Amino acid sequence: MKYSSPSRQTPACAGPLDSCILWVMEKDKIELTGLKVPCIIGVFDWERRVKQDVVLDLSFPARVKPAARTDRLADATDYKTIAKECIAFVSKSRTQLVETLAEALVTRLFARFLLPELVLRVSKPGAVRGSKNVSVVIRRANPKVPSDLLYLGLGSNIDTALHLDKALAALDRCYSLLAVSHVYRSRPAGGRKQPDYWNMAVGFRTAERPAQVAKFMAGLEKKEGRVRSKDRSASRTLDLDILLWDDRVVPHKDVLTRAHALFPLVEIAPGLVHPTLGRPLLELAASFKGEGQKFRMLPADTLLGFPPTVNHS
Numbered sequence: 239m240k241y242s243s244p245s246r247q248t249p250a251c252a253g254p255l256d257s258c259i260l261w262v263m264e265k266d267k268i269e270l271t272g273l274k275v276p277c278i279i280g281v282f283d284w285e286r287r288v289k290q291d292v293v294l295d296l297s298f299p300a301r302v303k304p305a306a307r308t309d310r311l312a313d314a315t316d317y318k319t320i321a322k323e324c325i326a327f328v329s330k331s332r333t334q335l336v337e338t339l340a341e342a343l344v345t346r347l348f349a350r351f352l353l354p355e356l357v358l359r360v361s362k363p364g365a366v367r368g369s370k371n372v373s374v375v376i377r378r379a380n381p382k383v384p385s386d387l388l389y390l391g392l393g394s395n396i397d398t399a400l401h402l403d404k405a406l407a408a409l410d411r412c413y414s415l416l417a418v419s420h421v422y423r424s425r426p427a428g429g430r431k432q433p434d435y436w437n438m439a440v441g442f443r444t445a446e447r448p449a450q451v452a453k454f455m456a457g458l459e460k461k462e463g464r465v466r467s468k469d470r471s472a473s474r475t476l477d478l479d480i481l482l483w484d485d486r487v488v489p490h491k492d493v494l495t496r497a498h499a500l501f502p503l504v505e506i507a508p509g510l511v512h513p514t515l516g517r518p519l520l521e522l523a524a525s526f527k528g529e530g531q532k533f534r535m536l537p538a539d540t541l542l543g544f545p546p547t548v549n550h551s
Contacts, residue, residue: 266302268317271295275328279339279362286332292339293371294324295359301414307543323350336360336374348380354443355379386484387416387441388451389507391492391499393477395426398436399541401462401476406544408458409440417441418547419502421540424533427496432473436536439481439502448487451480485513494522497531505546 273296276289305314327346333339340360347356357377365372390409394401402421409415419439426432444451455478462476481490481503489512492499500523503510508520515522538545 266300267297268300268315269295269297270317270321273321273324275325277328277330277339278332279334279336280365281334291363292328292336293361293363294328294343295361296320296324297357298353299355304410304414320347320351323347336362336365336372340374340376344376344378348378353380386486387443387507388483388486389417389439389441389481389503389510390455391437391439391477391479391481391490391502393435393437393479393498394475395433395435395473396463396475398433402436402438403541403543404462405458405476405478406440406541408461409442410544412454413442413444415440415442415544417506418544419505420538420546421536422498422502422533423536424498424531426473427471430471435498437498437502437533439499439506441506448480448483455480482507482510482513489514493519495528497526497528497533500526501533 273294274291275294276291278286278289279292280286280290300315305311307313323346324343327343328339331339331342333342340358343360344356344358347353355378357375359373359375361371361373363371392402392405406415406418417440421436421438424435424437426435446454459476459478464474464476465472479490479492479499480487481493481499490499493503493512494500494515500519504519504523508518510519511517512519512522
């Protein structure tokens with residue numbers, strides 16, 4: 239395989255492994271602090287009769303980018319509703335221990351909201367004589383949120399920027415993209431006289447079944463003008479393929495044979511292990527042959543709305 243050096247704003251690449259650049263973004267999160275709620279809490283008789291204030295501090299991952307991009311309340315995390323739920327639940331609580339209250343509140347919030355994880359501090363001011371405050375801090379992962387990412391490949395060689403950008407926007411609205419690779423430009427297979435392809439990979443979590451995701455993908459391809467014919471190598475406005483998804487689907491064959499599928503995937507998931515071969519993707523990239531497959535990584539600002547990012551929170 240011949241690897242062409244990328245153009246501006248991209249580090250020079252000497253070979254396949256150098257294309258596996260990990261662009262890591264800090265985890266976005268929302269912090270809700272100092273939420274004071276009176277409730278019955280404590281082991282002493284007087285504490286079972288008189289309400290005392292507990293103070294809640296919450297921190298949880300959030301998708302900030304969609305709201306920042308649109309400046310619409312509908313795209314933001316509804317932390318006001320989360321705060322109201324905390325107040326309603328804690329105010330009715332009658333636990334003796336702060337630990338019990340904290341664990342119960344986390345369970346309640348996970349049942350009501352699709353939070354992947356939560357760090358909760360429950361403070362009871364004045365609980366110990368001579369101490370200003372006593373707090374219990376717990377961190378829990380939500381078992382109801384899928385932990386595995388679905389990795390999807392996107393490709394186009396007709397109005398590439400237009401169709402890829404629209405597809406990414408639709409996928410982000412529906413699934414909230416957690417990982418986006420660079421765009422990779424490659425020649426059509428078999429030396430066909432067609433425009434170059436732009437390919438990339440994305441990752442996201444979903445509780446949907448494979449058939450539901452496949453239906454969404456087919457609808458998105460159709461919306462972007464994809465016309466299927468007997469010629470499987472014909473040009474296309476948009477091509478979507480599930481590359482890897484834990485043990486839910488058979489890995490796409492192109493991951494092992496096509497540079498445009500393997501290298502964008504390695505970029506956003508270098509530590510991922512191929513589920514049937516048992517080999518890390520990074521190792522597969524290092525030993526990839528693919529004679530005659532020419533490709534190059536395009537600059538990070540190729541698609542302005544979706545720069546390369548990795549955020550597996």
